[in-house]
Amino acid sequence: MPLPLGYPQPLEELIRSLRRLPGIGARTAERLALALLEWPEADLQALGQSLSTLRARLHPCTQCGNLADTPLCLICANPQRQTELICVVETAAQIPVIERCGSFRGLYHVLGGRLAPLDHRGPEQLRLAELHQRLAAGNVREVILATSSDVEGEATAAYLAMDLQRPGLIISRIASGVPVGADIGFADPATIAIALRARRNLG
Amino acid sequence: MPLPLGYPQPLEELIRSLRRLPGIGARTAERLALALLEWPEADLQALGQSLSTLRARLHPCTQCGNLADTPLCLICANPQRQTELICVVETAAQIPVIERCGSFRGLYHVLGGRLAPLDHRGPEQLRLAELHQRLAAGNVREVILATSSDVEGEATAAYLAMDLQRPGLIISRIASGVPVGADIGFADPATIAIALRARRNLG
The missing domain is CATH 3.40.1360.10 (Dna Topoisomerase Vi A Subunit; Chain: A, domain 2)
Incomplete structure (x- = not known):
């Protein structure tokens, strides 16, 4: 059971749901929930509707x-x-x-x-x-x-x-190799090995 | 009109909504929408419901x-x-x-x-x-x-x-001053000025 944050129940529920999203920590979930609370009622309804019906429509x-x-x-x-x-x-x-x-x-x-x-x-x-x-x-x-x-x-x-x-x-x-724009210094040994093996002759 | 991302309409709508949240850019909105799509249907419904009714319940x-x-x-x-x-x-x-x-x-x-x-x-x-x-x-x-x-x-x-x-x-x-745990080197001049003016005598 997570520590209650001192928000009323509906907001705590929303924060808990948002925390389950990837890359969203406790503070961010709280910030997002408070931002959502400032949205116009109609937009909030639309987002809620869009989530509720997402799976049915796709x-x-x-x-x-x-x-x-x-x-x-x-x-x-x-x-x-x-x-x-x-x-x-x-x-x-x-x-x-x-x-x-x-x-x-x-x-x-x-x-x-x-x-x-x-x-x-x-x-x-x-x-x-x-x-x-x-x-x-x-x-x-x-x-x-x-x-x-x-x-x-x-x-x-x-x-x-x-x-x-x-x-x-x-x-x-599809080809494997060093990503376009990447510094060779950051490539891992496996990528370098594959990039060498798949080298192209330039002339 | 933003560039369509090549997703079906319901997903594009959701991504556009999520982008309006603070700190959520185009790539993050897309990642979150795809993560939401993986949620169990019941959880998605619950989150949608919780958003739709948020303002009415608070x-x-x-x-x-x-x-x-x-x-x-x-x-x-x-x-x-x-x-x-x-x-x-x-x-x-x-x-x-x-x-x-x-x-x-x-x-x-x-x-x-x-x-x-x-x-x-x-x-x-x-x-x-x-x-x-x-x-x-x-x-x-x-x-x-x-x-x-x-x-x-x-x-x-x-x-x-x-x-x-x-x-x-x-x-x-409430007092103004240098935040607890903060390095003085990062405090702005106005904060330092106020922290000096409100200094406490230690003995």
């Missing part, structure tokens, strides 16, 4: 598993996207990160996790049947594996590279 | 103006508090800060602001009539002025010191 895209408020997500529904290119990611939250680079015009497929034998997460918990279906349907030329470049992400990519194999399909993996 | 204490969910706030309703001591603060949010020091056992009075002639805030916008009423009612022995120690706070305290004067009533002002 569901996975029926094709790729991205977050959507329509049957198909905004990306799958866009006729200008290249349907012969599928980028496989772990979670829907990773899609906006890739979208913001502006250079990928294909579609996505959300795995809904990654292989983690120690946490009893095997291939049957990933959205793999749906991916096989999309590949069977036809015109996909290349699958880009964009799982994270940590141990579990690499293991998942390695598994997928075998599992998805079919004649004529290119399976690729 | 109102000023009928005696001191503190935040309350009962007619009298927790402090005014506590029979163990010293009713002959009233600490005057600018806002209800300052009360928990004073409560946490643990050494004040009197009551409070919330002004609901401070004098700010440039913003057209005069004495008539403060909860002064209520304070005069409490003083007239009888047993108050001392009023402690705990407005902020900036220009407007000092001006408000000076005004109150004159306005509240009545025979037998002690009017005091």
